[in-house]
Amino acid sequence: MRLDGKTIIITGAASGIGQASARRALEEGARVIGVDLNGDGMPDGVEPVIGDVTAAATIARAVETAGTIHGLGTIAGISRSGVAIDELSPEDWDQVFAVNVKACWQWLVGALPSMRAAGGGSVVMVASQLAFGGGRLNAAYIASKGAIVSLVKTAGFELAPDNVRVNAVAPGAIDTPMLNGSMSRAEDPAAARDYSRNRHAMKRFGQADEIANGVVYLLSDEASFSTGSVITIDGGWTAA
Numbered sequence: 001m002r003l004d005g006k007t008i009i010i011t012g013a014a015s016g017i018g019q020a021s022a023r024r025a026l027e028e029g030a031r032v033i034g035v036d037l038n039g040d041g042m043p044d045g046v047e048p049v050i051g052d053v054t055a056a057a058t059i060a061r062a063v064e065t066a067g068t069i070h071g072l073g074t075i076a077g078i079s080r081s082g083v084a085i086d087e088l089s090p091e092d093w094d095q096v097f098a099v100n101v102k103a104c105w106q107w108l109v110g111a112l113p114s115m116r117a118a119g120g121g122s123v124v125m126v127a128s129q130l131a132f133g134g135g136r137l138n139a140a141y142i143a144s145k146g147a148i149v150s151l152v153k154t155a156g157f158e159l160a161p162d163n164v165r166v167n168a169v170a171p172g173a174i175d176t177p178m179l180n181g182s183m184s185r186a187e188d189p190a191a192a193r194d195y196s197r198n199r200h201a202m203k204r205f206g207q208a209d210e211i212a213n214g215v216v217y218l219l220s221d222e223a224s225f226s227t228g229s230v231i232t233i234d235g236g237w238t239a240a
């Protein structure tokens, strides 16, 4: 029960890594407010707040529902992979950055007054192994994940006096609807899956729970000396 007595907001709680993180947080004793575009897929026991993470009104509703906030996982994300860097539309670039970067900052700012009043808190964001290695046909997404690496460093530094820790996990390719969507947009989806799987030292995709375990650790007091850090959980992708 590593999160016993904590109230935690998880965005993207209806699918993939956010869903697994919400379920693991519940198992560890937390009260979980889940935020997503719709409630289907949210684990039983999650208190749903339905809305777009980029909307100030969604943040306000979640903050009000939570009351005291001890933890925040900004896990909702989108990808526009499969598009050449010079064919990506400015609208898609902006949308990726709005969800993957700006919303993470907005949610942190929204949760901050409550965390400060509680004497501290933990914020966990989701970067990607691709922030360290690059990749093709995915410029906006990969740049957005690089921004998360920098955001947790600056926020972790700035908010340390408030006892608010800010960290990220950097997953490898994880078997979720997002990964399946990205692969299906490749020219040869089967070949793309094989290439991506074998690019990991462990020659497999990760499971959402393997990232959720890292999220739960960073949300818990076991990570009391971690801030401004990025934990890579990537089956050896960056090592290979």
Ligand code: NAI
Binding pocket: 011, 012, 013, 014, 015, 016, 017, 018, 035, 036, 037, 038, 051, 052, 053, 054, 075, 076, 077, 078, 099, 126, 127, 128, 129, 170, 171, 172, 173, 174, 175, 176, 177, 178, 179
């Ligand atoms: P997913 O597509 O399975 O789940 C993402 C969830 O976020 C969905 O439930 C979706 O409805 C929600 N969402 C998206 N835009 C939203 C918005 N504007 N407002 C509210 N909810 C919104 O994706 P997955 O794979 O679980 O990804 C979660 C996070 O992990 C993302 O930030 C992603 O970039 C990151 N990540 C995923 C990797 C992978 O291989 N699956 C690898 C590295 C990072």
